Amino acid sequence: MLRFFHTFVLDSYFAMAAGMEETATPGAFVRATEAANFLLDAAPKELCRPKVAIVCGSGLGGLQNTIQASPKFEIPYAQIPHFPKSTVQGHEGKMVFGMLGTVQNPIPVVLLVGRAHFYEGHSMDLVTFATRVCKRLNVGTMIVTNAAGGLNPDYSVGDIVLLNDHLNLAGLVGIHPLRGPNEESFGVRFPPLSDAYDLALRRLAHRAWANLSPPSQKKTLQEGIYAFVGGPTYETRAECRMLRLLGADLVGMSTVPEIIAARHSGMRVLAFSLCTNCAVLEAGPRGDDATLQGLSVAEMEAQLSKGKANHEEVLDAGKAAAETMQDLVREIVGGIDF
Template sequence: METNYLQQIQEAAEWIRERLDGLVPQIGLVLGSGLGDMANQVEAPLTIAYNEIPHFPVSTVEGHAGQFVIGTLEGKSVIVMQGRFHYYEGYSMKKVVFPIYVMKQLGVQSLVITNAAGGMNREFQAGDLMLISDHLNMTGDNPLIGFNHPELGVRFPDMSEAYNREYRALTKRIAESMRQEQSAIRLQEGVYSGISGPSYLPPAELTMLARLGGDAVGMSTVGEVAAARHCGLKVLGISCITDMAIGEELEPLTHEQVVAVANRTKPMFIELVRRFVAQVNV
């Protein structure tokens, strides 16, 4: 797979490009559990199921539609991943991040990556949005392990600013503007802890991650961001805090509960992302 990885990325990108009628996506969006309705905001959409694309994995998780939606949003060309792939589904980390490289090949320069996460910061509450300032990769893997294709990026990519500082500042200004318009949005900022899953963490591990500096925990994102920075994409990360994951106060949780809270938060999330897309320079 290592020797064919670049070729597979290029073949997948070319297959999609042939269907875009000259459209070059500027911004990529990765939508997490319960947040897929953001794709319904795309104008003149072209929908492509993942299982139609050469070499693509298939999303198997409830709340993930498993398709690209490509078109325009707030006057900019976008490609939206309505559902993503996870390490816990049994895919290699290289397969998980495969779509990130494909989007880069199609012309994407900026990536908005979202997820549903448990809040470990006691100042948070379910329904908050968290601007990701940095992350802890606790998955035990990295998509950049193995042969490096120089055509994709450098062998040792810098991660000192994994989540673009200017994008974060713009998002905070947008949230403040929304609050002044009487929006109920609560935008936090913090460190995302990425774990392998699929089991939710026990209290001792949540307490450990909080003490290490984590503010939220989830089962995605960290590998995708490593790949995004490897290929030169600027990244904005937003977590929807769907539950509180305080180790000392942990209560039972189901995926259905996570999706339900994400659904309630969607209107604020969609408005925040729409305004970001409208105002960001790409």
């Protein structure tokens, strides 16, 4: 009986403490509103109500060069209330407000140069916080970019892939950005995602791609399905084969939580992946493979390492494709019907 009493008291204490902690932390809508109000006060008035938000993925920070030199306002994430800090190489961690388009038709935009990832230890609430802030800034359209591994054998390193669907592997096992009490001020409890990837914007993207240069001088703009995984390890050979069998054309560690939060908030979404490496789909050699006979340890390691992904290659591929991505985004934003 005494043990039961002690257990009851301890359980009650921890439940009360958890409740106090939850009560002490404002909801996403309140925190996003506080951050947005801070930005509204800090940014020049002509910039503080952007129409489009552009998320810059790994190695794609050069997208900030798409906006006009003036007027322009930059602020590190660390100075914005409640904002998570990005710790990954290739993610500067700042918001850039500016104008994109022609002199006759300048469009206010905000760039998120770097993002927070789940694998950094952030909660899904923090991973999607920047998206929520954009909604409170009255952004209506989000253009999301990322670096991803190519699973589709028709893809090559450097291909730009327009996303038309996703597989939320983390979400299917409960690691979901909308888990917990619903923020009714943003959207409904059960938002559909069959229309997540705006068809009109995808048609605009293909027209913009066709306008960039003669078809004979560039690659095809691909369309495909993105598989979101938690990371931070790159996928095994067996995992790559599984994802391909499930229908994925690309695999990466970001983007999908942001898209879910954006759609929950009623924003239109356009998303691109830069194929920075081609995933290894074939099985590795067996330990009893006769062809390994006589090979040194170094030779066997070299054979197993063929096609192995690394973050430096991801960043290099991003730099190589940055100019094309910049031109494409500029063309798309100029053609959006607001």
